[in-house]
Amino acid sequence: MLYNTGGDTMKNFYTQAVHAGEQPDPSSGAADLPIYQSSTFTHRDTEESAAVVQALQAGERKGYLYTRWGNPTVQALEEKLAALEGGQAALAFSSGMAAIATVLLSLVKSGDKIVAARQLYSGTSHLLTERLPALGVETTFVASDRIENFAQAIRPTTKLIYIETPSNPLLEITDIQAIARLAQEHQLVSIIDNTFATPFNQRPLELGIDLVVYSTTKYLCGHGDAMGGAVIGRQEFIDRVLTGFHRDLGGVLSPFNAWLTARGMRTLPLRLERHNANALTLAQFLQQHSGVRQVYYPGLPSHPGHELARRQMPGGFGGMLSFEVQGGLEAGKRALNRVQLCTRAVSLGDVKTLITHPASTTHYIVPPEARRAAGISDGLIRLSVGIEDVQDLMDDLAQALR
């Protein structure tokens, strides 16, 4: 948990991606971030141990005690996350779900209500529909294309609004600034899952959102080799999560995965430029392909959220797109089984292009009626467009759709 230096973070995003959170190691002079692969830390004497504990209890980062309470490699990553997002502080977690669950559990108690967008990552939906009701917390899900839907669902016991934009897997776009205003009017906490967009494409804190959550497993790490999660926002919120729940629930990130994620984040802007460009080219290619019925990509003028996405995604429209092939489920499966360069796998945000069938994989745990109500057809295919040569990707999709 460290602090952003402030200023226009977007202007020097490329520099921050490389340098934020990383100083030469004071003990050895190592110029690159060391992996402090240690679960515990020693002190000169008991007085120093006591001072470290007291400072950590008071929310100050003065020294280290035990990696669940803080670790230098993880802290370097948290500083980079806060700097790139333009937030005051960040906390790293062992997975995106650890981050989301910890944040939600820290902000609601029995009897409270949540208003959430209907289209969310399936793990988040499952948490809201199956786990939190057992603790007395109910969620109302609304179609996120109209702000009035959120406004109408707010009750006196509502505590927070939760959105994901672009959403998984249909890339629906929600008006971030309008959600932030609505939450402020009703004194609710606003939370956004910014995993699909990343801080390069979309900057929710600058639009008034209170907390941004991530699966860093995806674009932030970027290489498909480390699970992780994060929450970023104002100090007061991060302190609430930190002191109340992060240590108690224990979903902390390992130093090695923090190191992999920080290493990946150094090239975040370069990778995102390429993900954005490749995805737009593929979306245009698929849209005019006779074997494709519909393409969902916010960068296409035909997408219902295109104008809004243009306003609130200044960096680009992202590397995720979904499409339905002509012929429905069977034709979709056939195309999926024929790809050669694209990798058939769940997850996203990897440098490699990943292709998946949400109804049988990522969204399988969502009951079929709920899936269809959310607009996720059985024939939908989701593509996480990588940074390969775009012509090679087009050739692969063309042969798979033939």
Ligand SMILES: Cc1ncc(COP(=O)(O)O)c(C=O)c1O
């Ligand atoms: C948008 C989004 N949020 C959160 C998660 C959960 O992250 P993790 O798998 O790192 O727990 C995912 C995973 O796919 C996701 O796509």
